[in-house]
Amino acid sequence: MSPRFSSLKAAPLLLKGVPLLRLRLQRCNLIADGVLSAPRCPCCVAEPVWREEMVSTSAETSTGVLGVRDPPKYHRCDDPDYRKWKNKEEEILRDIEPIISLTKEILHSDRYMDGEQLTVADEEVVVKKLLCHHPRSEDKIGCGLDSIMVDRHPQFRHSRCLFVVRTDGGWINFSYQKCLRTYIRDKYPSHAERFIREHFKHGSS
Numbered sequence: 564m565s566p567r568f569s570s571l572k573a574a575p576l577l578l579k580g581v582p583l584l585r586l587r588l589q590r591c592n593l594i595a596d597g598v599l600s601a602p603r604c605p606c607c608v609a610e611p612v613w614r615e616e617m618v619s620t621s622a623e624t625s626t627g628v629l630g631v632r633d634p635p636k637y638h639r640c641d642d643p644d645y646r647k648w649k650n651k652e653e654e655i656l657r658d659i660e661p662i663i664s665l666t667k668e669i670l671h672s673d674r675y676m677d678g679e680q681l682t683v684a685d686e687e688v689v690v691k692k693l694l695c696h697h698p699r700s701e702d703k704i705g706c707g708l709d710s711i712m713v714d715r716h717p718q719f720r721h722s723r724c725l726f727v728v729r730t731d732g733g734w735i736n737f738s739y740q741k742c743l744r745t746y747i748r749d750k751y752p753s754h755a756e757r758f759i760r761e762h763f764k765h766g767s768s
Contacts, residue, residue: 651754656762658750659743662692666739670723675713677723686711689725693742696749703727703737740764 665688669675681689689711694700707730716724717736726734740763748755 648754648757651751652758652761655747655751655754655758659747662688663743665689666693666725669713670725678712678714680710680712680728689739692746693725693739694727694737696742696746697737698741698745703735705729705733705735706731 665685669681669685669689675681680686690708694703694708694711697703704727708727709730710728712726712728712734713723714726714734714736716722724736725739726736728734744755744759744763747758751758
C-alpha cells in the first residue's frame with residue numbers, strides 16, 4: 564500500500580479525534596484558570612491532619628468540651644479560696660484602718676510639731692493599739708513610759724516617727740508598722756503572712 568493511500572485512510576480517524584482533543588484542551592484551560600479542580604484519586608490523596616484537628620476543635624467548642632490545649636479558665640471571684648481570702652482581707656483592713664489613719668495624721672500633718680508629745684487621748688490609743696503589740700515593747704519602754712513623742716527619724720531625717728519617752732528622760736523610736744504586723748500575726752495567724760506581704764513594706768525598729 565502506498566504512503567499516499569495510507570495517509571488518506573487515516574485522515575478520517577484524525578478528524579474524529581479533533582473534537583475530543585479540543586474538549587481536553589478546554590478542560591485544561593479551565594483547570595489552569597481555577598474554574599475547575601483537578602481530579603484526585605481518593606486512595607492516593609490524604610486529607611491534611613490540620614483539617615481533622617480543626618473539625619475536632621470546632622466540635623469540642625460547640626459541645627462545650629475542652630480540649631487538651633484549652634485549659635479551663637475560671638474567674639478568680641469564682642474560686643472559693645480566693646473569695647475566702649478577700650473576705651478576710653477586708654476584715655483585717657476594717658480592723659486596722661482606724662489606727663492607721665490616726666497614726667498617719669499624727670506623723671504627716673501639722674497636728675504635731677517635731678519633738679511634741681501626743682495628747683493624752685492620742686497617747687492612750689497609740690499605746691493600746693500599737694506599742695503594746697511591738698515584739699520588743701518591754702525593751703522600748705525600759706524603766707517606764709512617760710509619754711509618746713513625734714520627732715524626726717534618727718537615720719532618715721526627712722521622715723518622722725513615734726518615740727517612747729522614758730521616765731528617766733531617755734527616748735527611743737518604734738515602728739508602728741512592726742506593731743501592726745505583730746498584732747495581725749497574733750489575731751489572724753492563717754492569713755497574716757499573705758496580708759503583710761501584700762500590704763506592708765519592710766520595717767525596722
